[in-house]
Amino acid sequence: KAGVTQTPRYLIKTRGQQVTLSCSPISGHRSVSWYQQTPGQGLQFLFEYFSETQRNKGNFPGRFSGRQFSNSRSEMNVSTLELGDSALYLCASSPGTADTGELFFGEGSRLTVL
Amino acid sequence: DAKTTQPTSMDCAEGRAANLPCNHSTISGNEYVYWYRQIHSQGPQYIIHGLKNNETNEMASLIITEDRKSSTLILPHATLRDTAVYYCIVRVPISSGSARQLTFGSGTQLTVLP
Numbered sequence: 001k002a003g004v005t006q007t008p009r010y011l012i013k014t015r016g017q018q019v020t021l022s023c024s025p026i027s028g029h030r031s032v033s034w035y036q037q038t039p040g041q042g043l044q045f046l047f048e049y050f051s052e053t054q055r056n057k058g059n060f061p062g063r064f065s066g067r068q069f070s071n072s073r074s075e076m077n078v079s080t081l082e083l084g085d086s087a088l089y090l091c092a093s094s095p096g097t098a099d100t101g102e103l104f105f106g107e108g109s110r111l112t113v114l
Numbered sequence: 115d116a117k118t119t120q121p122t123s124m125d126c127a128e129g130r131a132a133n134l135p136c137n138h139s140t141i142s143g144n145e146y147v148y149w150y151r152q153i154h155s156q157g158p159q160y161i162i163h164g165l166k167n168n169e170t171n172e173m174a175s176l177i178i179t180e181d182r183k184s185s186t187l188i189l190p191h192a193t194l195r196d197t198a199v200y201y202c203i204v205r206v207p208i209s210s211g212s213a214r215q216l217t218f219g220s221g222t223q224l225t226v227l228p
Contacts, residue, residue: 103150107157
């Protein structure tokens with residue numbers, strides 16, 4: 001069974017630009033959550049989507065947004081990029097219903113903002 | 115979610131057992147202990163989880179003390195590929211409608227030495 005796929009793996013943007021990252025969850029999984037990882041802050045939860053609805057949101061500004069499509073694929077968008085947005089963005093999928101809470105992570109998208 | 119305390123770093127000789135401790139003295143009765151690891155520049159990988167009984171799978175064993183205030187992850191025969199940051203997380207298991215947020219601490223950097 002294919003794992004979680006994130007694209008692109010690496011990208012470089014400049015301040016003020018926007019970026020869209022994509023995540024394809026494991027087949028059959030309906031929950032997709034997003035995390036930001038930086039050396040200083042560690043892994044931080046951004047938001048989770050389940051059946052096209054945002055189910056929970058972390059403490060990030062409104063520049064960070066996401067959505068989920070009917071096939072469970074998800075995208076996250078960061079607008080008006082800042083230098084501090086440079087990070088590894090990780091997507092995780094899970095069945096989304098009653099389960100033990102195991103998350104399956106993708107390899108991440110490494111964003112560098114210049 | 116209960117807080118966890120882990121040593122910052124540990125070394126282990128290749129082929130020997132790696133024992134990674136985690137303190138979770140404020141754990142509540144319905145919280146599970148989860149372990150994930152993250153190899154450099156990859157997404158976190160689920161290892162194992164448990165409530166109060168010891169658990170074993172193909173990757174590792176999880177030993178939870180009787181009072182559930184601490185646990186130990188055991189990699190029985192560590193290899194160089196086990197070098198990673200290991201995260202101990204305590205949380206209530208997911209039920210339908212709950213958020214899928216995991217709170218990662220700083221983890222333990224395990225270095226397996228040849």
